[in-house]
Amino acid sequence: PLLLTPRDALAAALGVAAMTVQGKALVAAVVVACAVGVAVVARDDADPPRIAGVEAGAREAAPRPDDGTPAPARADAKIAAAPYVEESGEASEIPASAPVAPHDGCTLRGRVLDADGRPVAACDVVVSSKELCSVVFEERDLLDRLARGEPGYPPPLGAVGPPRVVRTDDEGRFAAEDLPASADAGVAAVSPRHGVATAVGVALKPGAAHDVALAFPPAVTVFGRVLDDEGRPIEGQSVFFMGGRGDGAMSSLIGARTDATGTYRTPPVARAELTAQVQRAGFKFAHRRIERIGPEERGRRVDFALERAPQLRGRLLAAGGGPARLKETLEARGLTERSFRPAVLGSWEDPATVANFLDIGRDRGAASLDDDSWTLSPNGDAPRFVSVWVGRALVASEESRGRLEFDLVVDATKLPAPPKRTPLHVRVVDAAGVPLPDSTVRLDRRFGAWIVELERVMPDPPAAPGLHVFPRLGPGAFTLEASAKGYASRLFDVVIGGGPAAAEATVVLARPAGAVDVLVRGPDGPLNRAAVALHDAEGRPLRSPTPANAEGRATFEGLAEGAYFVSATADGLAGAGRPVRVAAGRASVALQLSAGVAVSIDPEGSLGPFTFRYFDECGVPIHDGLAGGGRTYGDVETVRLPPGPVTVEVLCPDHEPARVAFDAKDGATVKVPLVRKGG
Numbered sequence: 001p002l003l004l005t006p007r008d009a010l011a012a013a014l015g016v017a018a019m020t021v022q023g024k025a026l027v028a029a030v031v032v033a034c035a036v037g038v039a040v041v042a043r044d045d046a047d048p049p050r051i052a053g054v055e056a057g058a059r060e061a062a063p064r065p066d067d068g069t070p071a072p073a074r075a076d077a078k079i080a081a082a083p084y085v086e087e088s089g090e091a092s093e094i095p096a097s098a099p100v101a102p103h104d105g106c107t108l109r110g111r112v113l114d115a116d117g118r119p120v121a122a123c124d125v126v127v128s129s130k131e132l133c134s135v136v137f138e139e140r141d142l143l144d145r146l147a148r149g150e151p152g153y154p155p156p157l158g159a160v161g162p163p164r165v166v167r168t169d170d171e172g173r174f175a176a177e178d179l180p181a182s183a184d185a186g187v188a189a190v191s192p193r194h195g196v197a198t199a200v201g202v203a204l205k206p207g208a209a210h211d212v213a214l215a216f217p218p219a220v221t222v223f224g225r226v227l228d229d230e231g232r233p234i235e236g237q238s239v240f241f242m243g244g245r246g247d248g249a250m251s252s253l254i255g256a257r258t259d260a261t262g263t264y265r266t267p268p269v270a271r272a273e274l275t276a277q278v279q280r281a282g283f284k285f286a287h288r289r290i291e292r293i294g295p296e297e298r299g300r301r302v303d304f305a306l307e308r309a310p311q312l313r314g315r316l317l318a319a320g321g322g323p324a325r326l327k328e329t330l331e332a333r334g335l336t337e338r339s340f341r342p343a344v345l346g347s348w349e350d351p352a353t354v355a356n357f358l359d360i361g362r363d364r365g366a367a368s369l370d371d372d373s374w375t376l377s378p379n380g381d382a383p384r385f386v387s388v389w390v391g392r393a394l395v396a397s398e399e400s401r402g403r404l405e406f407d408l409v410v411d412a413t414k415l416p417a418p419p420k421r422t423p424l425h426v427r428v429v430d431a432a433g434v435p436l437p438d439s440t441v442r443l444d445r446r447f448g449a450w451i452v453e454l455e456r457v458m459p460d461p462p463a464a465p466g467l468h469v470f471p472r473l474g475p476g477a478f479t480l481e482a483s484a485k486g487y488a489s490r491l492f493d494v495v496i497g498g499g500p501a502a503a504e505a506t507v508v509l510a511r512p513a514g515a516v517d518v519l520v521r522g523p524d525g526p527l528n529r530a531a532v533a534l535h536d537a538e539g540r541p542l543r544s545p546t547p548a549n550a551e552g553r554a555t556f557e558g559l560a561e562g563a564y565f566v567s568a569t570a571d572g573l574a575g576a577g578r579p580v581r582v583a584a585g586r587a588s589v590a591l592q593l594s595a596g597v598a599v600s601i602d603p604e605g606s607l608g609p610f611t612f613r614y615f616d617e618c619g620v621p622i623h624d625g626l627a628g629g630g631r632t633y634g635d636v637e638t639v640r641l642p643p644g645p646v647t648v649e650v651l652c653p654d655h656e657p658a659r660v661a662f663d664a665k666d667g668a669t670v671k672v673p674l675v676r677k678g679g
Contacts, residue, residue, distance in 0.1 A: 106179040106204040110212040112172045112189045112197065115295075119172025120216065124190040126153055128163040129182035129204070136186035137163060142196045143254045146267035181206045184549045187214065195219040195268030201528050201549035218295040219268030224303040226262050226278060233262025234306070239278055243271040268298075276302050284309045285379035310382045312346070312365070312400065315407045316372040324410040327369035330390070334418035339474075340391050342367040344374045346383030351397050374408060391416045419474035425504045426468045428482045435466030436509065439484040443470060482507040488560035512558035514582045519553055519590045520568045526552025527570050527593060533627035535565035535577075539619060541627035545569075567621045568593060574640045575614065575623035596640040597666035605674035606652050612637055617645035626651075636669075648672060 346363030365376025483489035531545035567577035574596025
């Protein structure tokens with residue numbers, strides 16, 4: 001059957017009790033549809049959706065990060081957290097404001113200077129905000145446009161409009177008029193000669209003029225040539241650069257491509273150190289560390305002479321020594337979908353005993369089903385093991401022992417069983433039952449821990465207004481989100497057991513009810529560098545973190561009625577979180593970040609990747625790696641936490657979520673044992 005349930009596991013593990021809110025009882029409903037049967041278990045005191053014509057509960061939505069329309073929220077479980085409930089005295093510190101109009105007569109003016117303080121003429125100034133074009137353009141996006149030489153600044157898919165672009169005069173001055181009000185606008189100066197200078201968190205108040213100064217930081221252009229092992233230039237080769245963020249970590253920055261002479265050139269990049277990488281099939285992975293870039297340096301040459309990688313190959317054989325006939329075997333068993341396409345992987349660890357599935361995918365090859373052969377071109381030296389996988393089933397493995405050509409014996413008895421397929425029809429309507437023709441439905445297949453690995457499942461083209469059909473879904477866990485512009489989206493957890501008859505669901509979307517204003521303070525006042533996240537009532541993040549503006553404020557618009565959490569983090573400070581209740585109008589919450597204490601978390605039983613989540617004693621998220629999609633490898637993570645009782649949850653693919661409660665003290669080390677799924 002198709003089972004849609006809220007995730008109570010997290011709340012139960014943290015000892016957080018579900019309860020009624022404001023005297024309203026939680027609603028539960030179970031519905032059966034079609035021959036397969038659709039079971040829906042959801043709890044909400046807001047208007048529930050209709051599944052197969054029967055009322056049931058669902059999860060409401062927060063603003064979508066890409067186009068300003070509502071994004072999924074999950075407010076079906078209300079959390080008892082009385083010590084943290086906002087009262088009117090705290091809320092009064094953040095004045096309520098009406099949603100902004102499309103244009104509020106704001107003017108943004110300023111001047112652009114180079115690294116030596118001289119005005120920059122004929123320079124593009126790009127003004128972006130969620131209200132103007134649904135997104136704030138980041139430095140990486142603008143550098144990427146410079147590197148590709150693309151004209152203009154087209155809006156992203158689903159945006160309400162383009163950014164505002166003006167040019168500086170001979171004295172470097174600019175003015176952008178008739179802008180929509182925004183609490184968090186971004187301004188960037190873009191120049192092929194000087195690079196990118198940005199100002200984020202700019203507050204634009206209705207009818208007011210605002211001044212901003214932009215100065216290009218000292219920047220360096222990296223250039224060079226990429227040659228093959230015989231000294232010939234390679235045309236069209238991508239060179240990727242990682243830039244130091246200042247905290248010792250590296251972040252993806254920019255890419256450049258070679259011309260017919262093998263030459264590449266980046267736009268000016270403001271970094272003290274860079275790492276350049278080149279990856280090409282048939283050659284070893286190459287990288288160069290670019291260090292000690294001085295403030296006066298404007299160019300650095302970095303050349304690459306690629307080294308040919310060893311080429312491994314062999315035959316795919318059956319247990320008796322003949323050809324494996326893998327193509328015929330897969331077709332006979334119904335394993336013809338893309339997810340069952342054989343994968344050839346190289347690894348240093350034995351794939352039969354490795355603790356983490358992701359550890360074996362260092363090198364990827366290909367299997368030819370027409371002639372039962374395989375090839376693999378590693379990124380570096382030859383791997384120790386070569387293995388063949390069908391889905392998640394290991395069907396062949398062999399130690400290379402220095403050989404470049406050897407056979408792999410396929411064990412057909414280890415092939416996965418053919419999946420049972422279930423069609424799913426999702427109809428999206430408004431409160432009056434009218435289909436929403438501009439609605440969208442996303443279905444993500446989940447592997448391992450939530451949001452650690454996702455596979456997008458696409459529906460067929462809409463068969464009718466508001467009707468979305470997924471024709472062949474195999475058994476598994478999914479996340480289903482239905483949304484439409486101007487409506488609060490709904491999101492479900494879906495577990496499909498398989499069956500031939502179609503399952504049908506009707507999802508009712510409602511208009512959003514309110515908003516949340518957040519004020520973040522640090523030891524020295526408002527924090528304009530804090531990352532603010534919105535969570536559902538069970539503590540899971542609903543979207544990527546939003547940076548606080550220059551006044552330490554962040555806003556989440558278009559929320560459906562229900563219970564939420566907000567949390568904030570900042571470098572060098574302990575995170576904080578609080579619950580908030582959204583009804584009609586605006587709710588407010590203030591978060592105070594402190595220095596806290598430094599605690600080391602030591603996962604045991606895997607090398608990663610890990611996602612770390614931290615909750616206080618009432619189950620309130622205070623530092624959540626899921627909010628930013630963070631995944632790390634290594635032995636120990638050091639994090640700053642508020643002193644006192646804390647629970648850490650560590651997520652790792654192919655392992656059960658591990659939770660440990662501890663008392664956060666400065667210098668403490670907390671060991672978290674990880675248990676592989678299935679023992």
